[in-house]
Amino acid sequence: MMKLNSEYSPKFSGFHDLMHHRVREILLVSSLYDAFVLEEDGRISERIFSEYVDLNLRSIPKITNASNAEEALELMASQSFDLVITMPHVSGLSAIELGGRIKKASPGIPVIMLTYEPVSREMLITVRKTDSIDKVFYWFGDTKILLAIIKYVEDMKNAPADSEKGVQVILLVEDSPWYYSFIFPILYTQVLKQTRYLISESVNDYQRMMRMRARPRILMVETYEQAKEVAKKYRNQLLGVISDVRFPRKEILDPRAGIRLSRSMRKNTPDLPILIQSLEDDTEMIAKKEGLAFLKKDSPQLDAELREFIQLNFGFGDFSFRLPDGTEVDRARNIEEMIEKIQKIPLESLLFHARGNHFSIWLRARGEFEMAEEIRHRTIEEFENLSEVKGYIANTLDLFFRREMSGAIADFGTAHFDAHHHFMRLGSGSIGGKARGIAFLNTLLPRMRELIQHKGATINIPDTFVISTDLFDEFMASNNLHVQAMACETDREVVRLFRRARVPAAVKQAVRRFVEEAHAPIAVRSSSLLEDSKALPFAGLYKTFMLPNNHPEPRTRRRQLMEAIKLVYASVYMISPRQYAMSSNLRIEEEKMAVIVQEIVGERHGKHFYPVISGVAQSYNFYPFTGMKPEEGVVHLALGLGKTIVDGKQTYRFSPHHPAANPPYGEIGELIRNSQNEFYGLIMDNPAIKIRNDEGFSLVELPLNTALEDGTLFFVGSTFCREDGRMRDTVEQEGPKVVTFAHILKHRIFPLAEILREALEIGEDAFGSPVEIEFALNLSRNGHWTGDFYFLQIRPMVVGMETEDIAIPDGVEGNALGFSEKALGNGSFNDLQDIVLVNPDTFNVARSRDIAREIGEINARFRKQNRHYILIGFGRWATSDSWLGIPVDWEQISQATIFVESHLGNFCVEPSHGSHFFHNMVSMKLAYMHVGKPGKRNFIDWDWLEKTSAVETTEHLRVLHLDEPLCVRINGKTGIGAILKPEGDWNLKP
Numbered sequence: 006m007m008k009l010n011s012e013y014s015p016k017f018s019g020f021h022d023l024m025h026h027r028v029r030e031i032l033l034v035s036s037l038y039d040a041f042v043l044e045e046d047g048r049i050s051e052r053i054f055s056e057y058v059d060l061n062l063r064s065i066p067k068i069t070n071a072s073n074a075e076e077a078l079e080l081m082a083s084q085s086f087d088l089v090i091t092m093p094h095v096s097g098l099s100a101i102e103l104g105g106r107i108k109k110a111s112p113g114i115p116v117i118m119l120t121y122e123p124v125s126r127e128m129l130i131t132v133r134k135t136d137s138i139d140k141v142f143y144w145f146g147d148t149k150i151l152l153a154i155i156k157y158v159e160d161m162k163n164a165p166a167d168s169e170k171g172v173q174v175i176l177l178v179e180d181s182p183w184y185y186s187f188i189f190p191i192l193y194t195q196v197l198k199q200t201r202y203l204i205s206e207s208v209n210d211y212q213r214m215m216r217m218r219a220r221p222r223i224l225m226v227e228t229y230e231q232a233k234e235v236a237k238k239y240r241n242q243l244l245g246v247i248s249d250v251r252f253p254r255k256e257i258l259d260p261r262a263g264i265r266l267s268r269s270m271r272k273n274t275p276d277l278p279i280l281i282q283s284l285e286d287d288t289e290m291i292a293k294k295e296g297l298a299f300l301k302k303d304s305p306q307l308d309a310e311l312r313e314f315i316q317l318n319f320g321f322g323d324f325s326f327r328l329p330d331g332t333e334v335d336r337a338r339n340i341e342e343m344i345e346k347i348q349k350i351p352l353e354s355l356l357f358h359a360r361g362n363h364f365s366i367w368l369r370a371r372g373e374f375e376m377a378e379e380i381r382h383r384t385i386e387e388f389e390n391l392s393e394v395k396g397y398i399a400n401t402l403d404l405f406f407r408r409e410m411s412g413a414i415a416d417f418g419t420a421h422f423d424a425h426h427h428f429m430r431l432g433s434g435s436i437g438g439k440a441r442g443i444a445f446l447n448t449l450l451p452r453m454r455e456l457i458q459h460k461g462a463t464i465n466i467p468d469t470f471v472i473s474t475d476l477f478d479e480f481m482a483s484n485n486l487h488v489q490a491m492a493c494e495t496d497r498e499v500v501r502l503f504r505r506a507r508v509p510a511a512v513k514q515a516v517r518r519f520v521e522e523a524h525a526p527i528a529v530r531s532s533s534l535l536e537d538s539k540a541l542p543f544a545g546l547y548k549t550f551m552l553p554n555n556h557p558e559p560r561t562r563r564r565q566l567m568e569a570i571k572l573v574y575a576s577v578y579m580i581s582p583r584q585y586a587m588s589s590n591l592r593i594e595e596e597k598m599a600v601i602v603q604e605i606v607g608e609r610h611g612k613h614f615y616p617v618i619s620g621v622a623q624s625y626n627f628y629p630f631t632g633m634k635p636e637e638g639v640v641h642l643a644l645g646l647g648k649t650i651v652d653g654k655q656t657y658r659f660s661p662h663h664p665a666a667n668p669p670y671g672e673i674g675e676l677i678r679n680s681q682n683e684f685y686g687l688i689m690d691n692p693a694i695k696i697r698n699d700e701g702f703s704l705v706e707l708p709l710n711t712a713l714e715d716g717t718l719f720f721v722g723s724t725f726c727r728e729d730g731r732m733r734d735t736v737e738q739e740g741p742k743v744v745t746f747a748h749i750l751k752h753r754i755f756p757l758a759e760i761l762r763e764a765l766e767i768g769e770d771a772f773g774s775p776v777e778i779e780f781a782l783n784l785s786r787n788g789h790w791t792g793d794f795y796f797l798q799i800r801p802m803v804v805g806m807e808t809e810d811i812a813i814p815d816g817v818e819g820n821a822l823g824f825s826e827k828a829l830g831n832g833s834f835n836d837l838q839d840i841v842l843v844n845p846d847t848f849n850v851a852r853s854r855d856i857a858r859e860i861g862e863i864n865a866r867f868r869k870q871n872r873h874y875i876l877i878g879f880g881r882w883a884t885s886d887s888w889l890g891i892p893v894d895w896e897q898i899s900q901a902t903i904f905v906e907s908h909l910g911n912f913c914v915e916p917s918h919g920s921h922f923f924h925n926m927v928s929m930k931l932a933y934m935h936v937g938k939p940g941k942r943n944f945i946d947w948d949w950l951e952k953t954s955a956v957e958t959t960e961h962l963r964v965l966h967l968d969e970p971l972c973v974r975i976n977g978k979t980g981i982g983a984i985l986k987p988e989g990d991w992n993l994k995p
Contacts, residue, residue: 024159
């Protein structure tokens with residue numbers, strides 16, 4: 006028998022030659038508006054970034070835009086591109102004409118037409134008869150199609166060479182652009198999911214990248230003849246076929262082409278998995294008679310049914326040990342389980358799988374070509390008995406596993422938190438947007454420590470455990486929650502429903518083990534698929550719960566953690582996220598939730614637990630003050646837990662490039678009024694605390710005197726001396742205490758500004774776009790100053806990258822209802838005839854919650870009528886501090902398109918730029934105007950509003966409906982916004 010150690014040595018050298026053709030440069034030919042929709046809003050970059058971080062890929066494609074045919078041809082002549090994507094309507098030439106010109110100048114370059122509009126059959130025939138356009142795809146608003154197009158082009162180019170090295174091929178036969186644009190991203194997503202386990206067990210980024218190259222290639226064709234050619238060429242590498250039943254054969258649409266193709270393929274490969282798709286019911290009977298799988302194209306469960314077929318037939322998912330009659334005797338999730346279970350299965354099961362090359366197929370689907378080839382080329386006859394076969398396979402797998410399993414994001418089932426593992430996951434699904442950012446920080450951390458070295462400062466991430474989205478799917482399915490949750494009309498109903506549900510056994514087991522190992526306070530945080538994305542961040546809409554995790558009974562701590570996990574799951578179906586998704590044309594049913602369980606950074610001080618400093622650093626500053634530049638960034642600091650910042654409360658704001666600069670206040674009194682006067686701490690003296698659907702249930706707002714007694718104010722506080730009216734950078738003198746962070750920013754007892762400046766630069770370089778970093782800091786002064794700096798999160802920022810310059814002519818102020826030099830968004834809004842206005846005559850900030858309730862009632866009526874409006878109010882919208890503005894949620898303002906925040910007399914509050922509301926508003930392409938101290942280019946025409954008749958008046962609101970629409974213009978480049986009155990002022994009272 007062959008000696009494994011001497012004759013089998015897995016290597017990555019063969020992977021170097023895979024995926025030789027990569028799409029690195031893309032030319033996007035579209036109008037300026039189409040380019041804004043497709044790329045400049047960040048959706049393409051964010052989607053590609055998300056997938057690449059999830060899979061540890063590199064070389065994110067660069068997209069260059071051409072706004073007309075002439076510009077496109079000039080760029081093609083001067084630059085090298087790997088792919089051209091053109092919209093059907095470009096100035097100068099039709100898409101087909103442009104494609105022809107490009108192909109003539111650069112033969113072989115793929116040209117894809119991307120369209121919003123239906124394409125006629127005649128147009129498709131024309132496209133297929135010419136060589137100008139390689140493929141037509143539909144844009145449904147989901148940026149997954151862009152990633153799918155890139156991979157389609159790469160796979161078509163790479164398959165011939167890669168298949169010779171063992172890479173498998175999946176054939177998709179479909180001639181409807183509308184349908185393949187829908188199904189191809191789903192199929193590609195399944196292939197990506199299949200590779201995750203393999204990537205997670207690689208020892209470093211290099212091996213992850215190499216192994217990702219070995220994923221199965223997906224080849225898509227439209228005709229019978231093309232399919233036959235692929236089947237012949239890749240006969241030995243074909244994993245399976247997914248085929249429409251009706252497509253062209255001999256240039257004529259054949260209603261049974263898929264059946265004919267299947268019969269032909271089965272002659273050569275009798276056990277080839279084939280799935281037939283159709284809209285026609287009678288096709289299912291025909292497919293079953295032929296022994297083919299069938300999928301109805303309009304099935305509401307299409308995604309799940311397709312996933313099930315792939316897992317059962319393509320070697321994806323678990324390996325199912327079966328007897329010859331199909332009876333399952335065991336199942337292996339991964340190579341480690343395969344090694345264990347292959348020793349226990351019946352010999353007849355082993356014989357069945359060995360003769361069918363099932364082990365080899367399963368390994369090939371995971372990119373284990375050398376191992377698969379080693380096993381495939383051995384025959385049963387070479388061994389004296391089946392027991393030797395078992396030993397050979399187990400030893401081969403075991404050697405590979407031991408060599409490759411180390412240094413990745415750890416499986417929670419096999420690893421422990423230690424110096425090498427700060428990030429662990431449970432499950433095989435996505436870890437979601439927020440956890441993805443933490444995982445990315447985990448990979449950046451060694452490089453950051455190299456580049457950011459300061460005496461007395463340590464840099465870490467807190468121990469993090471993620472329950473991935475596949476367990477959310479299992480939770481929802483096993484409790485039949487989808488339909489019930491969507492039927493709930495209130496958050497209370499959702500909470501009651503989810504509290505009754507049972508969590509999966511894997512989660513129970515993980516929680517049990519986690520509680521045994523973790524004794525520090527923990528935060529249970531949401532991490533949905535869409536959360537923290539640049540396109541639609543869902544910021545603050547899902548739940549985070551902080552637990553003291555200090556009850557002496559492990560059973561109680563397990564129950565508390567399980568309750569918190571259920572409530573995070575429940576938050577997907579609460580009213581505000583559903584309204585936000587609806588406003589964004591998303592289906593909340595497609596959202597999936599991962600859960601982060603993360604150690605809270607801080608120290609215990611008596612009855613409370615909190616860090617000295619929490620902060621949010623942004624590499625782009627929307628509102629720089631004197632001497633500062635937008636690209637220098639901005640930091641928001643708070644004493645205590647970071648809830649102060651994300652809730653939009655009073656914080657300290659500075660530029661990391663100018664940390665010692667004084668805040669932009671006219672006098673000390675203004676600084677004191679706008680400084681932090683309370684802070685959040687975690688309650689530690691109630692270990693048996695009951696978990697409630699209220700993120701603040703375990704938190705308490707504490708006065709600065711508490712921080713003074715705890716000794717933490719020493720690091721961040723100053724004292725206002727009434728005798729001379731000056732601020733002293735100490736807390737040991739008599740007088741009011743003020744949070745100024747002077748010891749940190751001016752006297753540099755800890756290099757916070759330097760660390761943040763360097764971290765933001767590294768983050769921008771890694772993301773290729775502005776970033777936002779959440780962090781926390783513990784400080785101590787045991788003989789010398791030391792600090793433990795923790796990165797909590799990194800995400801791409803919602804920054805408008807506007808290409809269209811919106812004209813706001815000089816002199817329009819005279820006909821403007823409102824004007825601001827602190828506006829966000831970009832575009833013209835010309836169809837708004839309604840204004841919901843907080844009445845300045847009756848406004849009382851003490852009644853702000855009543856105002857929010859009234860706005861919600863009016864918004865509900867607008868929603869039923871599918872109408873939108875301009876919302877004007879005072880202080881901050883959607884603040885959690887009702888003394889700083891109006892605490893509305895998304896359910897109450899879902900129909901508002903323009904948000905105006907205004908000062909009123911002495912009620913002056915800084916803009917919402919640090920809050921969750923701000924991120925969501927900007928990402929949804931809504932417009933925002935901040936109107937501060939009145940001036941020539943900063944005002945609201947209150948007299949005009951007062952004279953305009955109200956169609957409805959409440960205790961706190963006036964609702965105006967105009968006969969003619971207002972014109973709102975926002976220039977995102979200059980930050981100028983104007984609301985222009987209807988021409989003629991038709992609604993003015995006589």
